Amino acid sequence: MKKILQQLFEHKTLTRQQAKEIMLNIAKGTSNDVELTAFMTVYLMRSITIAELQGFRDGLLELAVPVDLNGYKVMDIVGTGGDGKNTFNISTLSCLVVAGAGKKVAKHGNYGATSVSGASNVMETLGYKFKNNSDGLKKELDEAGFTFLHAPLFHPALKAVATIRKNIGFRTFFNMLGPMVNPAKPEYQLVGVYNLEMARVYNYLLQQEGKPFTIIHGLDGYDEISLTNDTKVITNAGEKVLSAEQIGKRVVSPVDLHGGATVEEAAKIFLKILKGEGTWAQNAVVLANAAMALNCMGEYGQYDDAYDAAVESLESGKAYQAFQKLIALQ
Structure with a gap:
């Protein structure tokens, strides 16, 4: 070294x-x-x-510990993290909305290195038990449509640097790697990045994979669709800039996306939104990200159809039911 x-x-x-x-x-x-x-x-x-x-x-x-998901073509929604915005767990909530819409999701996540509560923090707090055996993961996919892959259980190198990353407290190149090393090898990916340079790198790498993907970057620095500004959207077909009104029907304020000061607060916000009790701004952001993911899967005629499917999943309680089924399996 x-x-x-x-x-x-x-x-x-x-x-x-x-x-x-x-x-x-x-x-x-x-x-x-x-x-x-x-x-x-x-x-x-x-x-x-x-x-x-x-x-x-x-x-x-x-x-990586190998994962066999029985041939399921799964979706992953994942941000690089490191945007310093401390938003609530938008990607994980969006994943559950996608699962509630009847799709299969294998979410790759970790503890927050640069934020208060990463995906793994909130899942663990709400009763999910991390595992890396394919049978357990498959059962969750079969019954809940959603499974969670806690990165350090699958990647020895990530475990080796976890404490250092937390102590540094800044984003490192490991943030960039996270979305590219989901051991489930998802067929579809919605990847959020914190700057345009990273978006170009991912575009190059994901084009080589040859699978359907969507890269998103909030132009005011978010690694997800924030609806606080326009969003750069890059897919296999090309790139465009879309307004908050086009993607989420409204503009929201950065203060609406705050993720809480503790993991417990983050978990409370997470459950509230999942139960359909979130603010209109919180719901709008989750729905926009979920709709973009559903749209990436190519089964909807156009974006608005995917958006309607996301709304139905959250408002009917199906997204919350998927989560309840998941936790009941632990």
Whole structure:
């Protein structure tokens, strides 16, 4: 690692193979916390290259605990995190709305490294037990239409750096990796990114995968559709900028998206929205993200049809029922 750090401090970049080997070594625990902190800090000071990102991903996927979901074509809605906005758990709620609409969702998530409450924090607080055995995950998909993959249980390298990431408290390149290493290998992905440079990198990588995807970036810095401003939307077919009115029928204020000061507060907000008792602004944001995900699956004639399906899922209680079924299986 010292040799690698020296190379990086001289403003050199890593090859894909070098990056892969580093990730394999991180998982083996061959570097100490100080070296790993220095390594992550490099990427806070300069942009990561596509070759480096691909190599890190290769390493994570090679070591990942395999998942067999019985041939289900699943959706994942995931943000890179690291936008510093401390919003409520929009992606996870949107996933449950998609499940309530009758689709299969395998959500990849982790504890919050840069926010108060990540997806894993809120799921755990509300009674979900993390697991990495395919039978348990399949049963959840069969009965609830939703399963949750807690990243450190599937990726040894993520477990190795969890404490360091929390202590640093800034987004690191691991934020960028999260959406690309879902061990369920989802057929459809809605990926939220915190800046346009990241959107371009993801566009390049996801085009190579050849699966349906949608990348979203709130132009005022959100890694999800926030409805506080316009949203950049990139799909296999191209890119466009859509207004809050086009996607969510209304504009909301940043203060409406606050995720609470503690994990317990975040969990309360989460349940309230899921039960259909959220504010109109909270509901609108969840529905917009869920609708964009449903639209990505290609089964709806146009976006408005997908939006109607999301509204029906939340307002009829089907999204909440999916969650109740999931928790009953724990």
